[in-house]
Structures are given as C-alpha cells and as structure tokens.
Amino acid sequence: MSAIRESRPSLHRVPRASSAWRWALLAAHAAVAVAWWQLGWRFGLPLLVATHLAFLWGALRPRSAMYGPVLSHLPIDDRRVWLTIDDGPSDDTRALLDLLDAHGAKATFFLVGERAAARPDLVREIVARGHGIGNHSHGHPQARFWSLGPARMRREITQCQDTLRAITGIAPRWFRAVVGHANPFVSPLLRECGLARVAWDARAYDAVRSNPAAVVARLERDLSPGAIVLLHEGARHGRNVEMIALLLQRLHALGYATVLPEELEDGA
Template sequence: MSNAGTLHRIPARPWRWLPWLVASQLVVILVWALDGWQWGLPLMVASHALFMVPVFLPNSRFYAPVLSRLPEAGNTVWLTIDDGPGPETRAVLDLLDRHQARATFFLVGERALAQPELVQEILRRGHDLGNHSHSHPQARFWRLGPVAMRAEIEGCQHALQAVSGQPVRWYRSVVGMTNPFVAPVLQRLGLVRVG
C-alpha cells in the first residue's frame, strides 16, 4: 500500500474512556441512592451496555482509534488477509501474483513461528505483514485482561520481528473485538489498528 506510511493512528490517550466510566457509575450511584433500584438498576444496565457494546463492534473507535478507510484512495484498494499463514497462503500468493496485486497479511504469531519460510515468501513477493495476535483466542479475545492482552499483541509482534527481521506497524484485533486493554499496548508498540 503506497500511502500507508501517512496513516498512523497510534492511540494517543489509551485511557480516555476511563473518566466517562467513572462519571457514569457515579451517576448510577446517585440515582440509586435518591430514587431507588427501580431507576438505578435500569440506568446501571444501560451504562454498562454503553461500555460493552463497542467491544463487539469491529470499527468502533471507543477504546482505540481504527483505520477503516483510506483517505483519498481513488481506485486504490487495500487488500488484507487474516489468520495465516496457513495451507492456503501459497495459493493466495499465486493469485495475487497473477493479478499483480499486493496485500497485507495479518498473521498469527504462533503460526508464523511454525512456518517461517512461508512468512519469508510473503515478504519476498512484496507483501506487508500485520499483527493479528499470538495465538488467535477467538472465543475469549473480547474478555482478555491487561496482562493477557499484552502477551497476545506483544507475543505476535516479537514473533513476526524474529521471523521477518523487521517490526510490523499494523494490528488487527481478533474477530474485530477491541476491549479497553488493547490501546495501551498499541501505544507502547507504536501499532496502528486496522478495521
């Protein structure tokens, strides 16, 4: 992708949502104390939903900035391929070669370490790499805490750097889910989240 270098959206304030959470819970406590559970409980459920729903929306910017469109792309398309490398990667590479197309492969760290020659082939053919977590914990990624989230993102980053010899700058959340603990790791590693 030619203008990818200008698209940095590294989280500048990864905890910007925290004051809103604290304020919303103080309002819930106040309403509960003044008007009882009949008003306090529905308000509490609603306030919790406001902080949970963005976790499941792939392009939500609530917890971390996300690059979901290319500014002034014209007829440029950014092809992205997730979850590899895998058995179909060589066929995808051949198809891209036939059409003289380039893509960003968002790789899983464990899979990259298991097939370093395939990662090298991706790079040799002129494609870019992205971080897609170390173990791809699809069923539980949304609820990972700060230590586990850091291990997933940093683990993949270290694996891809070890295999490719260069750091990657793109990150895509597993199944598009992003919780409050993603942005601090992205900020620390200088990664841009791609939707």
C-alpha cells in the same frame, strides 16, 4: 510531492496515552449512583445495565474508537482498495501469493504468531513478494479476546510482534484485533509496540461461508474507493483461494486496483 504528504493525514495512528474511557466510566457510574439514590432501583438498575452495555458495545464493535483509534477506510477517491487477509500463514498462503502475483495485486497478511513460528518460510515469502504483514495476536483466542485481562493481552500482542520481527527483521505496523474486538487493555500495548489498529468496511464472513459466488457478491456491495476488504485464509471449508480468485476477477472487471497504506503514506 511534499505538499501531498503534508496535506494527507497520517493513516498510522498509534494510540496516545489516555484515560478518557476511565473518566467516562467513573462519570457513568456516578450518574447511576445518584439516580439510584434519588429515584430508587427501578431507575438505577436499568441505567446501570445500559451503562455496561454501552461499554461492552465499544469493545465488540470493530469500528468503535472507544478504546483507541481504529482505521476502517482509506481516504482516497480513486478505485483502489486495501486487501487484508487474516489468520495465516496456512496451506493456502503460497497459492494466494501466486494468485496475487498473477493479478498484479498487493495485500496485507495479518498473521497469527504461533502459526508464523511454525511456518516461518511462508512469512518470509510474503514479505519477499512485496506484501505487507500485520499482527493478528499470537494464539487467536477467538471466543474470548474481547475479555482478556492485561497480562494475557500483553502476551497475545507482544509475543506475536516479537515472533514476526524475529522471522522477517521487520516490526509490523498494523494490528487486526481478533474478530475485531478490543478492550481497555489493547491500546497501551499498541502504543508500546508502535501498532495502529485496523478494522474494515467490506466483509462477507468468508471464514465460515463456503459459497464463493455469494461471498464475492456480498463483498461487491460494500466496495468503494478506499475500502478495506476483510478476507481470510485457511478456513475449514477449504475454499478461500477460490473466493479470492473470484474477487480479484471482479475487481478487475469493475476497474478496481489494490493499494497498501504504505504507498499512500509515501504520497502515491
């Protein structure tokens, strides 16, 4: 067992202190300045735009590691997947817990701090039933998370962390960025809180799409051993429980089980 633990790379990768992105930005702008000076604005301006688009793409692409490490797939070969459920707690939470219990499945709930503070009983129940919890920001600023400055980003990440720790006595280890976006101010706070960022490799936009069969069919196309499956609860269409029920049925039919990353770190 110890040999297995030693050979498996750590899944929980907290960002290290690094200024690589700053040096890259400075180098890119220096190249733009030289091009503008030597070749004129017709070359310099497009190069400037391309440089900024590259750094913006790093912020908006959920799997991008430009601003720090991100886990998007579990390194296993057998048919197990990690179910992650965002945006709770909600009116769906207890029904989802019953559903997961009925299928012998485990999931990690990425919780919004202010919603957790309003419904601490549900947060405690998630933990009591053997599921994981993760940090999904305090207020879920969906439209502008990617552009938050350092002070607001600090409030979003640390306040959620403090809220979940106060409710459960457990400090979350995983962070799911809002809409999967990041920027240079995320990694220092994750390092401070001991958090590792998690993305996904199977999604079906179940927070906005309301057809359970279509959602599950889309997810099924992206299933593979070690897939991190992105799910939601509490969507306005009110069908998340139905969707996850259908997904659990399909997982069983396809021979898939669920796993939490902590189990892999323990050598399971």
